[in-house]
Amino acid sequence: MSMIAMPAPDQAIIARRGSIVRDLERLIGAKAVIGDEDGRRAFETDGLTAYRCKPLAVVLPGTTDEVSRVLAYCHQHKIKVVARGAGTSLCGGALPAEDALVIGVSKMNKVLNIDYANRTARVEAGITNLGISAAVAPKGFFYAPDPSSQLACSLGGNIAMNSGGAHCLKYGVTTNNVLGLKMVLIDGRVVDIGGAHLDQPGFDLLGLIIGSEGQFGIVTEATVRILRSAEGARPMLLGFGSSEAAGRAVSAIIAAGIIPVAIEFMDKPAIHVCEAFAKAGYPLDVEALLIIEVEGSEDEISALLGHIVTLVQPFAPSVIRISESPEQTAAIWKGRKSAFGAIGRISEYYCMDGTIPLGRMPEVLTKISQICSSYGLRVANIFHAGDGNLHPLILYEANDPDQVEKAELCGAEILKLCVAVGGCLTGEHGVGVEKRDLMRVQFSQDELVMQMRIKTIFDPHWLLNPAKVFPLDGREAAAAA
Amino acid sequence: MQSYLKPATEWELQRTLLDASASNTPVEIVGNGTKRGIGREMQTAAQITTASLTGVRLYEPTELVMSARAGTPLARVESDLASRGQMLAFEPIDIAPLVGGERGAASIGSVFATNLSGSRRISAGAARDHILGIKAISGGGQSFHSGGRVMKNVTGYDLSRALCGSWGTLAVLTEVTFKVLPMAQETATLLLFNIDDAIAVEALAQAMGSPYEVSGAVHIQAPLAARLWHQGLAGERQSITALRIENFSTSIAYRTERLKAVLKAYGEVHVLDHDMSISFWDEMRQLSVLQGSSAPLWRISTAPHAGPKVVAGITRFMDCNAFYDWSGGLIWAEVLPTADAGAADIRRVIASVGGHATLIRGQPAVRSAVEVFQPLEPALAEISRNLKSVFDPAGILNPGRMYAAF
Structure with a gap:
């Protein structure tokens, strides 16, 4: 895909690659600097693999101080910077530019302190999402946000994108689970924002920075909330004859005052692909499947699941299957969590990330199906039904440039539909480069200028991840005063 | 003489702010004015209220979302929610009676503008954690929106959260x-009496670290507990440590017993039934134990386990009565009146332990003399000042209410 334009690189910077690499090696040691072509190629893309670009160079600092030295240098020499966690962004958030230095925080992956009395953990930004939970699991705790890529994705990336996950209905997204940050500003100054206390003085800079897509600074450490795990958790499968029935079942459960820890919806194409991959026992003869998980003691779980079964009766579920063992539970979640991988086995796909009000789901799914048909493409839909986050997966043939272009056009149409029904362009993946040019669907130029001026506060010369989030035209008004 | 403006529409508000911005006219922004007594003293030429911008715009109980115009009374929002068995989970406190404001009269906009959260904040998050979207007019007179009506939204910067807790200084x-x-469905409360602060906060932490979803964790020192409206509890003349469990009725008995077992090392555990629990936690929301006094009152935020250390530190310098919420992480500290209400010493203690302090109740002269809000680190103060100038280039909105410089 090459439909989204990138700014012309600064040839003068590229011409100075050799001396820049030598300077960086002097600053933080040769081992932490990658300047050769093969080495740089390893960083040319992220989870949005259709876009590739070898960066100017890559540094992999090991400490906040090294990040600070590198940023101060970039600031002094006006070199653009792309921050990178694990490179799993699905919107091209970590896509490099030819004239930009990639600063990867993957080496900074330590747990610095676990404080069970305060229920917090202080960790470095390169730690994987699951790494935090793994560190506190022996004491029965966990870190709540759980993006599907949690095995690989870094906390730093989660903070940049304010990542969510399947269990966010009950536990919130990244911004609800981070209490403090250490961030290096573009001029190399290091600031601490928030801490182990529950709110911060002054403006909510923490809230502003989380989700700023690496455009305000580079986060090197974070203090996150850790929560005590429930005594147990168990999912059930509910199969329905239509997406409308499934949607109404979700409404009925919530209206009864039950907030399951997760409510995941899959349409028929998604069910079939996932079942073929995970052998989770998903029913194949239903139009829509819900995975509903509740938590508590064994008795509490049984009571809640029983209550849910009663509540959904009016919507005529054709399948009601409650997990009866940890193995079944694991299989049910394996199917859902590996949905992207499973679909990836049968086709290239383009994973969209819009949000819609639950009440509009049946209508939106119908329209998505029509949009995809009009481009001659197939689609499978996965939906965090509890929080309105829809992931249509558009299947396409990667070797066919025509299909590639169609997939992108089709995706853009779907996201415009999400906004039109009261949702938004992105629920948990971020804008990145992928949805940059769609921002005007959701925001006026004045609103974009206001946001861009906020970036200018943190980054007066627009060196931090500059090609992302905002359309390339109309940026002049946000220039530093 | 201050003029008093009550725009009836968003358009009129925008016009008013454009005029004020163009003429560099400083304005005080209020909803129903219940929290005017908080913050630094201001010099403004006009007061603008959002009190006429009322009405619930959207309420979808099955999508767990409501939109309301900023001037809508909080009481109206909560009664609408209650009619469908729902609530604001962050349980906004009513701070007004502490500072001479009218009880129960706050607007929903003010709740978010001041990020007011009650006891359930420890489990459910603060007001800022519940905001999904906003519409606002900046100090420069620009109408803008952020976020939306769905739970997850990462489209553009999170201005909704940035405005929470900005006290009307960035935008209206x-x-x-x-x-x-x-x-x-049901609420129960476990009480421990007469244990000292450090042990009490340890007990709260034990309970918070259990899997029983404790949704309130407070410790009230004896002199403040004596002010409880509940005669029986007030009459105990002892400190009270309380934990709340909320769930389906089928779970309450089980969880109460399990939590009692967790707490038994800390003393005899008493249990309040549902009705008693509702009124006890309503008192916490209304800050009953902080009412009926004119003594300077500080709101201190620290790591929960450090709460008793902060209070012990302050007590070395001055007499202090404390009410701990958020498992120890939020301290309401009443101190004796002095020229600076103890600001210098309290901030010295906090500097060594970590956290921040805001003077909530203080005579106007004191609020002019001391930093009411916690002074910011220089780099963060610079970012904050720049943020103010993006939203409010002429510096007209509540100038100086939070910080002298912006």
Whole structure:
């Protein structure tokens, strides 16, 4: 895909690659600097693999101080910077530019302190999402946000994108689970924002920075909330004859005052692909499947699941299957969590990330199906039904440039539909480069200028991840005063 | 003489702010004015209220979302929610009676503008955690929106959260969209009496670290507990440590017993039934134990386990009565009146332990003399000042209310 334009690189910077690499090696040691072509190629893309670009160079600092030295240098020499966690962004958030230095925080992956009395953990930004939970699991705790890529994705990336996950209905997204940050500003100054206390003085800079897509600074450490795990958790499968029935079942459960820890919806194409991959026992003869998980003691779980079964009766579920063992539970979640991988086995796909009000789901799914048909493409839909986050997966043939272009056009149409029904362009993946040019669907130029001026506060010369989030035209008004 | 403006529409508000901005006229922004007694003293030429911008715009109980215009009374929002068995899970406190404001009269916009959260904040998050979207007019007179009406939204920067807790200094909220949650079917409260602060906060931490979803964790020192409206509890003349469990009725008995077992090392555990619990936690929301006094009152935020250390530190310098919420992480500290209300010493203690302090109740002269809000680190103060100038280039909105410089 090459439909989204990138700014012309600064040839003068590229011409100075050799001396820049030598300077960086002097600053933080040769081992932490990658300047050769093969080495740089390893960083040319992220989870949005259709876009590739070898960066100017890559540094992999090991400490906040090294990040600070590198940023101060970039600031002094006006070199653009792309921050990178694990490179799993699905919107091209970590896509490099030819004239930009990639600063990867993957080496900074330590747990610095676990404080069970305060229920917090202080960790470095390169730690994987699951790494935090793994560190506190022996004491029965966990870190709540759980993006599907949690095995690989870094906390730093989660903070940049304010990542969510399947269990966010009950536990919130990244911004609800981070209490403090250490961030290096573009001029190399290091600031601490928030801490182990529950709110911060002054403006909510923490809230502003989380989700700023690496455009305000580079986060090197974070203090996150850790929560005590429930005594147990168990999912059930509910199969329905239509997406409308499934949607109404979700409404009925919530209206009864039950907030399951997760409510995941899959349409028929998604069910079939996932079942073929995970052998989770998903029913194949239903139009829509819900995975509903509740938590508590064994008795509490049984009571809640029983209550849910009663509540959904009016919507005529054709399948009601409650997990009866940890193995079944694991299989049910394996199917859902590996949905992207499973679909990836049968086709290239383009994973969209819009949000819609639950009440509009049946209508939106119908329209998505029509949009995809009009481009001659197939689609499978996965939906965090509890929080309105829809992931249509558009299947396409990667070797066919025509299909590639169609997939992108089709995706853009779907996201415009999400906004039109009261949702938004992105629920948990971020804008990145992928949805940059769609921002005007959701925001006026004045609103974009206001946001861009906020970036200018943190980054007066627009060196931090500059090609992302905002359309390339109309940026002049946000220039530093 | 201050003029008093009550725009009836968003358009009129925008016009007013454009005029004020163009003429560099400083304005005080209020909803119903219940919290005017908080913050630094201001010099403004006019007061603008959002009190006429009322009405619930959207309420979808099954999507757990409500939108209301900023001036809508909080009481109206909560009664609408209650009619469908739902609530604001962050349980906004009513701070007004502490500072001479009218009880129960706050607007929903003010709740988010000041990020007011009650006891359930420890488990459910603060007001800022429940905001989904906003519409607002900036100090420069620009109408803008951020966020939306769905739970997850990462489209563009999170200006909704940035405005939470900005005390009307960046923009005037005209509409807020927020997450709501079901009320629990039943509530129970576990009480411990007469244990000292450090042990009490340890007990709270033990309970918070259990899997029983404790949704309130407070410790009230004896002199403040004596002010409880509940005669029986007030009459105990002892410190009270309380934990709340909320759930389906089928779970309450089980969880109460399990939690009692967790707490038994800390003394005899008493249990309040549902009705008693509702009124006890309503008192916490209304800050009953902080009412009926004119003594300077500080709100201190620290790591929960450090709470007793902060209070012990302050007590070395001055007499202090404390009410701990948020498992120890939020301290309401009443101190004796002095020229600076103890600001220098309190901030010295906090500097060594970590956290921040805001003077909530203080005579106007004191609030002019001391930093009411916690002074910011230089780099963060610079970012904050620049943020103010993006939203409010002429510096007209509540100038100086939070910080002298912006």
